Amino acid sequence: MNQPANTPDTPWPVGKVNDQVKGWIERLGYLWVEGQLTQINFKPTWKLSYLTLRDVQQEKSVQLTCPSSMLQSLSAPLKDGDRVIVHGKPAFYAGRGSFSLWTTEIRHVGIGDLLARIEKLRQQLAAEGLFDPARKRPLPYLPHKIGLITGRGSAAERDVMAVAHDRWPAVQFRVLNTAVQGANTVPEVIDALQQLDADPEVDVIIIARGGGSVEDLLPFSEEALQRAVAAAGTPVVSAIGHEPDSPVLDNVADLRAATPTDAAKRVVPSVAEERAIVAEARSRMAAALRGWVERERRGLDNIRSRPVMADPMTPIRARREEVERTRATMRREIEVMVERETRHVESLRARVSALGPSATLARGYSIVQVVPKDGSGPEVVTSYKQSPPGAQLRIRVGDGSITAVSMASQAAD
Template identity: 70%
Template sequence: MAPRSSTPSNSQETAWPVHRLNESIKGWIDRLGWLWVEGQLTQINTKPRWRFSYLTLRDTEVEQSIELTCPTSVLQELSSPLNDGDRVVVCGRPDFYVGRGRLSMRVSEIRHVGVGQLLARIEALRRTLAAEGLFDPARKRRLPYLPQKVGLITGRGSAAERDVLSVANARWPAVQFEIINTAVQGASTVPQVMEALKRLDHNPSVDVIIIARGGGSVEDLLPFSEEALQRAVAQARTPVVSAIGHEPDNPVLDNVTDLRAATPTDAAKKVVPDVAEERAVLEQARARMAGALRGWERREREGLNALRSRPVLADPMRPITQRREEIERARNLIRRDISYLLRGEQSQVAGLRGQVSALGPAATLARGYSVVQVLPRDGSGPEVVTSIAQSPPGSQLRIRVGDGSITAAAMSTQRSD
């Protein structure tokens, strides 16, 4: 049943037979004419007595291929024999076999792609990706300090895999690996590595990814310079490390990844920390911290001792005692001064009292004299009698003598001569 969005060019009643469809397809394909096509050879099937040889040309970046039909004489005329994995360009014409509905390409010429030409293409791709910013150090991510799980993409049973695992386990036995074995040479390398990279990048437990291979010729390393792989690495969210053991040429992968390692062994050293070195660093840090703590404690103790040696801290009551002694001395001085003043005043009072006593009436009375006072009838205070007029007969008198007083009455008065 045809999709609703498409409209067939004929009707059910006028349906084409298969031969007409195949002939139409062949006509369309024949219009392409002769083409130069580049790819990688696989499945070379040839014998000297055969008139035609059969090969498969695969794309270097994706899982696509086309069958080639080539005269055996063309292969025999080549300067060097063809091998699986050779990078070639072929001149041919697409051919559609209507009998079986099979597409192939009839080839009239095959040429090896030279190393110089391959290197020129790699450099051109390197310049293009650099202009796009894929080599910019600012976009490269830092590797985790201690990865819990490392993704490893390498060949099955390869020396690169053994080197990475042995070195990593020796440095940090607790590290875990998620290993995906892929082709590391040939036409299937790029799609398999890209698929493995996608799987590891989507695994949340993988902290870093290593792509490792143990070196090789320029032709062997060509898959690691394919554009599709570079863009896949650039789009990955997990840090990627390239570990293609080779010198001095390096594939484009080394420029795109977040870190380049010279060899798989070097990659393991850069990704996985050395537990012995880390313990040594911890011991050094612990020793430095302990020394710093001891120095701080010593300085603080010395400071406390210096404070304790001060008089105010050696005897906290001393200032109070000193003030108390000062107050006591001041009070004694004040008391002495007051006593001195009192004695002086007492002496002065005693002297004045002696003078008063000597001059007062008491002394006179003591010598036999007396003082006569009259008591007025109105009850007012007594008056000293100095005249007989003050004490008419019958007046009440009080006579003061040295040791008391005598009450008497005036019997009569007599004026003196």
Template identity: 65%
Template sequence: MTSLSQDSSGPDSPTGEAAPWPVAELNAKVKQWVERLGHIWVEGQVTQVNMKPTWKLSYVTLRDVEQEASVQVTLSTSTLRSMTTPLKNGDRVIMYGKPAFYAGRGSFSLWVTKVRHVGIGELLARIEELKRALAAEGLFDPRLKRPLPFLPRRIGLITGRGSAAERDVLSVAQSRWPAVQFEVINTAVQGPTAVPQVIEALEKLDRDPTVDVIIIARGGGSVEDLLPFSEEALARAVSRISTPTVSAIGHEPDNPVLDNVADLRAATPTDAAKTVVPDVLAEKQLLTELRGRASGALRGWVANERRGLHNIRSRPVLADPLLPVKQQQDIVREAMQRKDRALGLAVRERRNHISSLKAQVNALGPSQTLARGYSVLQVVPRDGSGPAVVTGVEQVQPGSQLRIRVADGSITAAAMGVQAAPGGVEKKNTTTTNNEADNNDD
């Protein structure tokens, strides 16, 4: 176990327990080390100016614009009084001086001999350069923009305490939707403390699961007043959080870097409230209009369907479903009737034709001739064959057996003699057999 009296100084320590430095010597050596830095330029924002006309020296607190860091500045009162624009809190300046360490009281300060305001043009140029750098990284990409909820349950509001921006957002939002809820965090909205306070508020609201959207609001002001909302630290903080963010800084012409990183840029705090919170009256009117349009469309559709059904039901095929069958039956029946009429006509025509032919046959047949007083003379051969019609005298010999056919019967006779006509008669092929004569008798 190490004794308390043992020398605990390190191997590189310039002192030892046995020979410690006096405070004066420590301060003297620190003074030497600090003053080796020489003259330097420093940029920051003025947060406090202590000056009196009777003082030879004045004191200023210079603060970092993005982080919680500050340095005490000492300069002659005449230097402050000779400035064209008086130095005041919130000014963005650059100072030329030499780090100084006061050995008597062991305090550090920056001894300044020159003070320059950062010009508006230079500030705007730096802002534009920052915009280009962040855009190149993709922080302004529209695809990264998160959509705002239609009806947020709870809205986070970051703004100055008692500011007009806070009153405008709250009054406009509540007039549009009385049930809307807010989680308000008041922060500095200008000066060196604005950026860290706004970032802290952002992270706090982002961790709250009930907050659906965050509004960062500030009223109008000069370029210097709106500088905190163009700081890189704030822009990156907004890009990191997951809750949709609305930027409502200044008025319409103002365009800090925050506008480009936020998910939505509102021209004014009032416009932000109108964008985030729907108008209950307008929504109710829209619902009423939509209901009316839907009801009218439904009624029109029902009316059209009814007309269509009526037209369909009024068609003969639906009035009498068997109508097509009946129509086909009528067609078949009519076709059969036409067929029967045509067939009957054809039969009658054939019968008439047969009757006509029969009448002609009867008129030209032997029976009709016999009926007119004529007779048919047949000779009966001795060989027993059938009788033959006598057409010439050469067929009959004296003593030949004859058969004389008359209309009502036949007469058997014998030839007493045969005499040929004088000069002879041209014979025609009119030989008729016994069967033909018998048939003619029928």
């Protein structure tokens, strides 16, 4: 039968919508579904019981409806946080528009299966490099403030804070209490981790819980929590359970502590130990300084014991006589050199004088210069053509000069 068109003019009534949805959903048939139980509403006197099945990786859940007699027939009673596999058929109750999974069978997930899945996840994360030591963030030497994620009023909280304050009384904490087992553990721990990671005053984060069964510690091996820890910018310390316990969080965290008490010791330095280290360092420095002073004293004693130190002036007097001899030798050599160079200069002077014009003029030679009529400087006459008749001449001789006038000039025969 053709359905009438659904338009603003021909809307469906609520009942029709619910009937359509019911038909679509119930065509899915029976399914096997795995999850974690929360909010178990069961009483033996009730005909039906209601449970919530939560996805362990995501913030998603589905309502379960089952006969109370089925729950009573289980070999082990159900409790919040149990990992189970259920067999049921999706059901939609048209009267109130609600969805549920009508459940006909509930099975506990075996410990062996859980451990196998944890190991598979461990191998997967290792292959992705989340366990690589190179990505581990170093812890601060002395944290300003420690973020602590743990159960409210738990022994783990008391142990961490007591040991930390004993070791360093001034240490500060920001504590966020969360569920540490059961279905709410993973989302609450992730939310607390993100809050502390965003706090600029928190230098390191401790996730702490006391020991427990494998089922109790399962949330600390969930993939969502591992990826949240790997994405954090603040160093994270895993302090889950006791020494034999090893959730996946131990591998992803930047530091694994065997117990919450061990976490406090690994994160906070001891005042007493630091004082002992300082005292030891001071002692070593004092011993080193005394040794240096003693070595220098022996060196000075050795120098003072040398013969030269008995009469320090003896080498000075010997050197002074040597300086005097050297000075006398240098004086004689300088005088000889000056005398030799003086004679050489006199010889050069005599040669220059003999070759100069004054000596030539003194032997009877003269220099004839013509005086131009334009008043410019006289010029040496080197040709008869320079002194035509009437030219004014100046004749230089050895002891003066003669002014004359050219009467005639002619070429040489």
